[in-house]
Amino acid sequence: MIVRSNLTWVGAGVNDRRLDYCGRMTILVTGFEPFGGDPENASEQVVVRLRDRSWDAEVELATAILPVTWDGAAPALLEAIAAHRPDAVVALGEAGGRAEVTPERRARNLGHDRIPDNAGVERPAAPLDEGPEWLDSRIDPAALVEAIRGAGVPAGTSGDAGAFLCNAVFRTLLRDTELPAAFIHLPAVRTRGAATVGSETDPGAAAAMPELTFDQLAEAVAACIRVVVSA
Numbered sequence: 001m002i003v004r005s006n007l008t009w010v011g012a013g014v015n016d017r018r019l020d021y022c023g024r025m026t027i028l029v030t031g032f033e034p035f036g037g038d039p040e041n042a043s044e045q046v047v048v049r050l051r052d053r054s055w056d057a058e059v060e061l062a063t064a065i066l067p068v069t070w071d072g073a074a075p076a077l078l079e080a081i082a083a084h085r086p087d088a089v090v091a092l093g094e095a096g097g098r099a100e101v102t103p104e105r106r107a108r109n110l111g112h113d114r115i116p117d118n119a120g121v122e123r124p125a126a127p128l129d130e131g132p133e134w135l136d137s138r139i140d141p142a143a144l145v146e147a148i149r150g151a152g153v154p155a156g157t158s159g160d161a162g163a164f165l166c167n168a169v170f171r172t173l174l175r176d177t178e179l180p181a182a183f184i185h186l187p188a189v190r191t192r193g194a195a196t197v198g199s200e201t202d203p204g205a206a207a208a209m210p211e212l213t214f215d216q217l218a219e220a221v222a223a224c225i226r227v228v229v230s231a
Contacts, residue, residue: 025229026060028086029221030077032093032165035068035118036197042186042217043092049218050225059229062086066169068118070111073165074172081177088139088180088228089173092221093166096188096197099211100154101220103141104161104183106134107170112163115197125163128171135174139182139228147223153216158185180231184224186217 029050031043044065051063064080066073081089095102109132112125141157148155161167161183170183188195189212 024058024060025088026062026084026086027225027228028062028064028080028084028089029225030064030066030080030089030091030169032066032068032073033118036115038188038190038196040190042094042189042214045189045214046092046186046218046221049214050221053218053222059225061225066165068165070113070117070121070123070165070168071119073169074176077169077172078176081179086179089177089182090139090221090224090228091166091169091173091181091183093161093169093183093185094188094195094197095162095166095185096195098158098185098187100156100187101148101217102156102158102185103139103144103148103224104137104170104185105141105157105159106136107161107167107174107183108163109133109135109171110163111168111171114164117165128168129175131175135171137170137182138174138180139231141182143227144182144184144224147227148220151216151219151223153212153220155220161185180228182224182228184221186221187212189214189217 031047032041034041047063055061062084066076109127111128113123116122145155145157161170173181
């Protein structure tokens with residue numbers, strides 16, 4: 001666990017970080033609202049469950065649900081960071097073509113959609129910024145995979161977060177902040193029936209039928225949060 005010796009603020013803007021005298025870390029966990037006509041988003045459901053659970057004294061959890069819009073997702077993320085001033089960020093999204101939890105290794109400099117966003121906007125393929133093609137995760141994906149598997153949930157690293165808003169949010173985290181940050185794709189679990197989304201993250205992917213529950217996914221992400229706190 002990271003121990004702080006005093007209470008102060010460092011950095012500026014979205015990079016402000018609170019150093020807590022009690023050694024407590026503020027972890028911001030974000031998810032997305034439903035999209036693509038589906039009534040649920042697994043990332044939102046997991047954020048709700050994490051928000052409602054009890055945490056050890058060294059963890060203060062902050063949460064935010066981001067809009068699935070090109071104009072709104074990144075600004076909402078940065079607003080949440082400015083409001084909560086976390087020590088680290090674990091961003092969540094769902095990948096309808098995947099049946100396991102997949103921490104992403106990097107964010108690519110590409111944004112486009114295979115379905116319109118929730119505002120009906122269709123973005124042509126284009127770079128997200130003038131930076132390098134790839135930005136690497138600041139939290140070790142392999143360590144997260146090990147923790148997820150330890151929670152009894154299938155997991156594997158992924159080198160490609162797609163080019164939709166999950167990737168754009170991850171790119172924003174790595175480009176516009178200096179915070180330790182990870183992005184984790186969750187299977188598109190549904191309370192009833194199957195997800196209709198999938199190809200927005202993995203081109204041509206058919207919707208997977210993961211045999212997992214929202215509670216299991218929440219346990220997997222909670223294990224990841226413990227990794228971040230103990231680093």
